[in-house]
Amino acid sequence: MYAAPQRPGDSHRVMLRRFVHDVTGIKLPATKDLMIESRLRRRVLAAGAADFRSYLHWLFEDGGLEQETVPIIDLLTTNKTDFFREPAHFDFLMNRIVPDALARAARGRQTRFRLWSAASSTGAEAWTAAMLMARIALTRPELDWAILGTDISHGVVERATLAVYPMEELRPVPQELRERYIMTGERNGRPVGRIVPELRARVRFGNLNLMETPYPVETGLDAVFLRNVLIYFDPPVQASVIRATAAHLRPGGYLIVGHSESMTVRHGGLHQVAPGVFQKQGES
Template identity: 55%
Template sequence: MSAYLTRADLRAAASSSTGQHLDALRRLVHERTGIVLPASKATMIEARLRKRFTDLGLANLQAYLCTIFDGGQLNQELPHIVNALTTNKTDFFREYPHFELLEKRIIPEALARARASSRVRFRLWSAAASTGAEAWSAAMVLASAATAEPRLDWRILGTDISTEVLQTASTAIYSAVDVAPVTEGHRAAYLMCNGNRARRLCRIRPELRSRVRFRKMNLVETPYPVEGGIDTIFLRNVLIYFEPQMQARIVGACAEKIRPGGYLIVGHSESMIVKEPGLAQIAPGVFRQEGGQ
């Protein structure tokens, strides 16, 4: 599924009357991203697009919709619309038990599988990375484990549909409020902070940044252009925004990338969504791929 609009898309959108533009926008977002925006979300849509139409000097959402649909600006504005309407709620070490499981079970299992003298390859994918807090939290856990076990060769891929949040993730600069959940030990080891307490900014250290990369990817566009054999996929708190058929499709596409014995981790409230054959639940939001040791 392409994020680029065809001429047919443009003609259909342009033919809509002003009163139908919001419905057309909701349908378009659903088609391109899989995200469901019911009619009851009209106020939320306006609030999220307000900064964009204000930046363009437009008085209100109606003027913005007329401009993009009737003015032929839909292709140009689509990335801004996706950035604004995708949910980007994330925190460092959110749903902490998942990171505790990574530290105390998943990484030790990977080390135990390998011979004592061999390099241990470990790959983690943050599939709805948002601003990067999840990926960087996992990076701190993995880096800490690698300090004790230097043979642990870890890498992280973070993906998201929003180019705006990916820019933040790649830059890896956060406020003191953002990094408040990070422990003092991890903060000292993996963050570089400056400024006074009220205006302090912190950046992830280069040794972690060299092992983590981010790129744009749309979860509804399967199969995924991601290398297989992944040890752990974090797919947390994103499935709830999709319809059941798309949820199953996304979970199945992720399962194809997980090595035997590897893990899929979803949000605590999303456990009931995962019904993929071969994935066995072992904890709230945590599923293990069949096979392996």
């Protein structure tokens, strides 16, 4: 059970912000208090609390925090994602990372390729990569690929696993890929698309908190996408997460961060080769 550290004069709002930071690494300043209250409004109602102040009292004085941890984290973590977001990284995957992996083995010999989407949110990043990997495998069947997506939020992991998206979210997917890898239908009267079983068989999702090292993820990975999550961490947490994720790369493997996060990567074993793309040093 988490026990929020208390200091003289701490308010319950301060304790909540500290709790989120300790558990997730995300630092929420006092200026985010209104946002926090707004996002947790449904939990106030679910708990039967009279107001937000009463809800916080229940969390920290009456033991409610233990049962509320999962929904609080789900509601306070940012899950902004898009298919083909920052497309230059997917171009690099297609034109450099995968061809290099294939070139290491003789043509026709099975090439094992493993990719980890380490802050996968609702799965758009992992499914984007999956479509591209599957397209390459059409002409290079020796490519044995698989993708792992992880996120701290249980809700987004469930949605990523289901792999059903409103059609408006799928608009960035090129038509050729939509026609081949997305099944269309309706859900609650709205047009939706679902990723085809062929891809769902090669992609799996699970819960993982980047604050909890070491990670229960295989090593020797060819690529780790760690995009647009480091910006929510303070520098010590950024360094810890980068070090821990890089440990899962094979020598010559690639760590990919968001374009705005390149300056956060200060790791002696990683060399920048493109905007937001770092290669692990050593013999591949």
